[in-house]
Amino acid sequence: MIKSLHGRGGSVCLVTGASGYIGGRLVPALLDAGYRVRCMARSARRLRDHPWADRVEIAEADATDPESTRRALHGVDVAYYLIHAIGAAGGFAETDRRAARTFGGAARDSGVGRLVYLGGMDPEEDLSPHLRSRAEVGEILLRSGVPTAWLRAAVIIGSGSASFEMLRYLTERLPVMVTPRWVHSRIQPIAIQDVLHYLVGAAALPAEVNRGFDIGGPDVLTYVGMMHRYAAVAGLRHRIVVPVPVLSPRLSSLWVGAITPVPGSLARPLVESLRNEVVCAEHDIDGYIPPPSAGPVGFDRAVALALRRVRDADVATRWSSAGTPGAPGDPLPTDPDWAGGSLYTDERACRSGAPAEKAWEVIEGIGGEHGWYSFPVAWRIRGVLDRLVGGVGLRRGRRDPDRLRVGEAVDFWRVEEIEPGRLLRLRAEMRLPGLAWLEFGVRRDGSGALVTQRALFHPRGLAGHAYWWAFRPFHGRIFGGMCRGIARAAEQEVPSGARAPARLP
Structure with a gap:
C-alpha cells in the first residue's frame, strides 16, 4: 500500500x-x-x-x-x-x-x-x-x-x-x-x-x-x-x-x-x-x-x-513531544525512551469543584505571599539552604501578586512559559545538581476543573541522580500536597481580585 x-x-x-x-x-x-x-x-x-x-x-x-x-x-x-x-x-x-x-x-x-x-x-x-x-x-x-x-x-x-x-x-x-x-x-x-x-x-x-x-x-x-x-x-x-x-x-x-x-x-x-x-x-x-x-x-x-x-x-x-526539533541534533518525540538523557518526572492530577477559571487564578498567583500550597516549613527550609550555598532563596517573591509574565521571577523560579487559562511552566533557579521545571495546567472537567502538575528534573552527574532519589520519599507530601492544595484553594469562596490563604496544609 x-x-x-x-x-x-x-x-x-x-x-x-x-x-x-x-x-x-x-x-x-x-x-x-x-x-x-x-x-x-x-x-x-x-x-x-x-x-x-x-x-x-x-x-x-x-x-x-x-x-x-x-x-x-x-x-x-x-x-x-x-x-x-x-x-x-x-x-x-x-x-x-x-x-x-x-x-x-x-x-x-x-x-x-x-x-x-x-x-x-x-x-x-x-x-x-x-x-x-x-x-x-x-x-x-x-x-x-x-x-x-x-x-x-x-x-x-x-x-x-x-x-x-x-x-x-x-x-x-x-x-x-x-x-x-x-x-x-x-x-x-x-x-x-x-x-x-x-x-x-x-x-x-x-x-x-x-x-x-x-x-x-x-x-x-x-x-x-x-x-x-x-x-x-x-x-x-x-x-x-x-x-x-x-x-x-x-x-x-x-x-x-x-x-x-x-x-x-x-x-x-x-x-x-x-x-x-x-x-x-x-x-x-x-x-x-x-x-x-x-x-x-x-x-x-x-x-x-x-x-x-x-x-x-x-x-x-x-x-512532552511538542513537535519538530529545531536542529538535526535535537531529540525527536519518536526517539526511544532511553534516548535524550535522564529525565525524572513526578506527575499529579487533582479534581476541583471550582470552575477552571478559578483554578487558573490560584495557579497564576502561586508563590510569593500566596505560598506554594503544601508543607510551608519545607519550602522555607529549602529557601534558607539555597541562600546558604549562594542561591537566591525565596527572597525575590514576585512582581505582581496575581499576574505573571514570561521571564518574571517567582521566588527561586522563573516563568518560562505561560498560556493564560491553560499552562504555567516555571524553571528552577535555586542551586541544584541539574535542571528542574515545575509545570501546572488546568482544563474544564464537567462543572469543575482538572488541575495537572508535573515536576521535571534533569540530573547532572551522579550527584544529580542521588539528589532526586534522596528527596523522592517526600514527593508525595510536597508535590501531592501542592496539587491538592491548589484544587482546594480554588473551591474557596474568593471575591474577584482576592486570593485564597497561602498556607494550606
Whole structure:
C-alpha cells in the first residue's frame, strides 16, 4: 500500500528506516532540499507520530520481500538504505545479508538511479560481528548493478544516537570508571549535522560513482578522551578512569547494560565494535560533495549541540513531544525512551469543584505571599539552604501578586512559559545538581476543573541522580500536597481580585 502526496516537484527519494534515528532526521532534510520523499516501512502506523508524516509518501513493504519492495521502489530516483538488524532477536548478519540482496535486486529491477547506504567504517583488522555485517551489506549493494554510495561513519554524535547515548550515560553516571582496554581505541566521531549533509549531497552524485567513502569529523580521539571532553562540555567534574585489561567485550557489554538504559541487545554489538579503531583512511567525499559551508563540526561543538535542548529553557518540550526539533541534533518525540538523557518526572492530577477559571487564578498567583500550597516549613527550609550555598532563596517573591509574565521571577523560579487559562511552566533557579521545571495546567472537567502538575528534573552527574532519589520519599507530601492544595484553594469562596490563604496544609 502506498499513501501518496500529489503536486510536489523534484526527484523522488525513498528512505528506508525512516522510523529510526538517522532516517527520522534525514526525511526533513531531504524535504528542505526540495526532494519528494517516500518512506518505506513494514507498517505505516510506525511513522504516523513523526512531525513530517503528512509531507511524505508512505509505502508499506518488507525489505526481505521482493514483490513489496519493488512496488515501494517504483518511480524512485534515489533510495536510501538505512536498515540494520542490530538489536533484533537472533543473529542479525543473515537478516542483513538477505535484506540487502533483496533490496539491491528490487532497486535494479525498478530502474532506481542511485543507492545511498550509511554503514560503519571498514578498518583493516579483525572486525566485530556488527562492523563485519555492515561491511558485507555495503559490498552487496555495490555489486547490485545500481550505482551506490556507501558512506562509512564511526560514532555519530547527536541526541538519540545509540553510540552517543551510551557515551552520555556512562560519563554522567560514573565519576570514577573501571574500564576495559577498548577505551583507548582511536575513533573519529562525526556530528549528525555533517552526516545529514553528506547523505543529502549523495543524492546528486554522478551516475558513474559506485564506491565507499569514509566520513568523519575533524577530531580523532580515544573513547576515554571522548568521555573526558563530554564531561567538560556538560559541566561535569573531571572523570577518573581506571583501565582493567581483563574486561572482555562480553563482560563490558553487561557492565554497560547495568549502568545505562541502552538495551543490552543494542549495547553488546556496539561495545564489541569499540575494540576496532575507526579512523578515516581517505577524505575523497569532499571532491564530490563540498564540505559544510561552516566547516565540519568538531567534537566539543557536536556535544554542545546534542545537549542544546537540555541546556536551553525549552528542554521540557522534548519529553512532552511538542513537535519538530529545531536542529538535526535535537531529540525527536519518536526517539526511544532511553534516548535524550535522564529525565525524572513526578506527575499529579487533582479534581476541583471550582470552575477552571478559578483554578487558573490560584495557579497564576502561586508563590510569593500566596505560598506554594503544601508543607510551608519545607519550602522555607529549602529557601534558607539555597541562600546558604549562594542561591537566591525565596527572597525575590514576585512582581505582581496575581499576574505573571514570561521571564518574571517567582521566588527561586522563573516563568518560562505561560498560556493564560491553560499552562504555567516555571524553571528552577535555586542551586541544584541539574535542571528542574515545575509545570501546572488546568482544563474544564464537567462543572469543575482538572488541575495537572508535573515536576521535571534533569540530573547532572551522579550527584544529580542521588539528589532526586534522596528527596523522592517526600514527593508525595510536597508535590501531592501542592496539587491538592491548589484544587482546594480554588473551591474557596474568593471575591474577584482576592486570593485564597497561602498556607494550606
